[in-house]
Amino acid sequence: MKIDMHVHSTYSGDSNGKPEEIIKKAEKVGLDGLAFMDHNTLEGYRSIKDKETDLIIVPGIEVSTGEGHVMAIGIQEEIGKIRSIAEAIDLIEEQGAIAAAPHPYRYWSGMSEENLFNNRWTAIEALNGRSWHSKNVKARKAAEKMSLPMIAGSDCHRLKTVGKAYAVFEDIDSWEDVVKNIKDGNVDVAGKDRTYVQTFFYVRRALSGYVRRGFKRI
Numbered sequence: 611m612k613i614d615m616h617v618h619s620t621y622s623g624d625s626n627g628k629p630e631e632i633i634k635k636a637e638k639v640g641l642d643g644l645a646f647m648d649h650n651t652l653e654g655y656r657s658i659k660d661k662e663t664d665l666i667i668v669p670g671i672e673v674s675t676g677e678g679h680v681m682a683i684g685i686q687e688e689i690g691k692i693r694s695i696a697e698a699i700d701l702i703e704e705q706g707a708i709a710a711a712p713h714p715y716r717y718w719s720g721m722s723e724e725n726l727f728n729n730r731w732t733a734i735e736a737l738n739g740r741s742w743h744s745k746n747v748k749a750r751k752a753a754e755k756m757s758l759p760m761i762a763g764s765d766c767h768r769l770k771t772v773g774k775a776y777a778v779f780e781d782i783d784s785w786e787d788v789v790k791n792i793k794d795g796n797v798d799v800a801g802k803d804r805t806y807v808q809t810f811f812y813v814r815r816a817l818s819g820y821v822r823r824g825f826k827r828i
Contacts, residue, residue, distance in 0.1 A: 611642040611643070611666075611778070611779045611780070611781070611782055612640065612641050612642050612643075612773070612776045612777075612778060612800070613641065613642060613643040613644060613645065613666065613668065613776055613777050613778075613779060613782075613788060614636065614641055614643075614644040614645070614763050614764050614766070614772060614773050614774075614775070614776045614777075615644075615645045615647075615668070615670075615681075615683070615710075615735070615761045615762060615763035615776065615777045616645065616647045616672075616681065616712065616735065616738065616739075616762075616763025616764060616765045616766075616775075617632055617636075617644045617645060617646055617647060617763065617764065617765075617766055617772060618646075618647060618648055618649070618654075618672075618765070618766060618767050619632055619646060619648055619654035619657075620654075621648040621651050621653040621654040621657070622648040622649045622651075622654070622672075622767070623649065624649075624767055625648075625766070625767040625768070626767070626768055626769065627766065627767075627768065627769040627772070629646070629654050629655075629657045629658040630658065630661070631769055632644070632658075632766075632769065632772055633658060633661065633663055633665060633667075635769050635770075635772040635773070636665055636772055636773060637663070637664075637665065639772060639773040640773070641665065641772070641773045641776065642665065642666060643665045643666030643667065643668060643782075643785075643788070644665060644666075644667065644668065644772070644773075645667075645668035645669075645670045645683060645763065645785075645788075646658070646667070646668070646669065646670055647670045647671065647672040647681060647712075647763070647765075648671065648672065649671075649672050649674060650671060650672070650673060650674055650688065650690065650691055651671065651688060652669060652670075652671060652685070652686075652687070652688055655667065655668075655669045655670065666782065666783075666784060666785055666787075666788065667785065668683060668684065668785040668788050668789075669684060669685060669686060669785065670682055670683045670684065670685060671685055671688060671689075672712060673689060673691070673692060673698050673702070674691045674692070675691070675692045675693060675694055675695050675697070675698050676692075676693050676694065677694055677695045677721060677722075677725050678695060678720065678721030678722070678725055679712050679713075679721070680692075680695055680698045680699065680702065680709055680710070680711070680712070681708075681709070681710040681711070681712045681735065682698075682702040682705075682707050682708070682709060683707055683708040683709075683710055683733075683761075683788075683789060683792065684705075684706065684707040684708055684785065684786070684788075684789040685702055685705050685707040686705055686707070687705065689701045689702070695721070695725055695729050696729055696730070699729060699730055699731070706789075707789070708732040708733060708789055708792055708793065709730070709731055709732055710731060710732060710733040710734065710735055710761055710792075711726055711729075711731050711733075711734045711735060711749075712735045712738065712765070713735055713738040713740065713741050713745070713749075713765060714726050714734065714735070714745070714748065714749040714752060715741075715745040715748045715749060716738070716740075716741050716742075716745055720745070723752075726752055727752070727756065731756070731758055732758070732759070732792065732793060733753075733758055733759040733760065733761050733792050733797075734749055734750075734752060734753035734756070734758050734759075734760055734761070735749065735760075735761055735762065735763060736749045736750040736753045736760035736761065736762060736799055737749075737750070737760070737762035737763075737775045737799040737800070737801055737803075738762070738763060738764075738765050738775060739762075739763065739764035739765050739766065739771055739774035739775035739801060739802060739803070739804065740764075740765040740766075740767075740771075740804050741765075741803060741804055742803060742804055743803040743804075746803055759792050759793075759795040759797050760797065760798070760799050761777045761792060761797060761799065762775040762776055762777050762799035762800065762801055763775055763776065763777070764776070764801070773801075774801055774802055775799070775800070775801025775802060775803075776799075776800060776801055777792075777797050777798070777799055778797065778798040778799065778800050779791050779796065779797055779798075780796065
């Protein structure tokens with residue numbers, strides 16, 4: 611079963627996909643589920659969790675910290691922006707959720723190797739649809755070195771890239787099964803890296819957003 615573990619909706623503030631549109635796109639491209647990873651909010655997930663769909667909808671947040679982002683998979687309550695990765699992981703795990711390292715080694719929004727290796731992650735995003743192939747290779751090697759499960763997601767901020775990368779599971783029936791299988795290491799990754807054309811538009815959007823935010827990170 612294919613679950614895109616990293617999807618951003620309009621609730622992130624930097625995505626053009628409404629939750630309902632994302633669901634339709636996910637169904638169209640043959641996904642079995644997806645995880646909303648809006649920046650510091652569960653509103654994307656909450657707006658869609660009770661809608662009729664055969665997709666497994668995983669609650670999640672991409673938490674902002676002063677040291678980089680943290681994926682909170684299966685989280686039920688927002689925790690706000692946090693100073694450190696370690697503090698964010700503690701708060702995520704208090705809810706029984708998973709703390710995963712998103713898009714390691716990415717220039718704009720990755721994290722230092724020190725923060726990657728010196729924190730208590732449950733999983734590593736080893737294939738991100740918006741990261742260069744070389745960065746994803748390094749992320750996979752880091753996950754192997756740390757003996758951690760690998761997950762994957764499109765990191766879509768545009769509807770057309772929903773499902774570009776995804777985690778692969780055996781039979782699962784709920785988002786709780788997704789969390790359990792990741793914890794148990796019963797997960798694989800598949801999909802595509804970022805292309806040169808996508809890189810051009812990504813850098814342009816990243817710079818534009820950075821300026822609009824007053825030179826502040828998300």
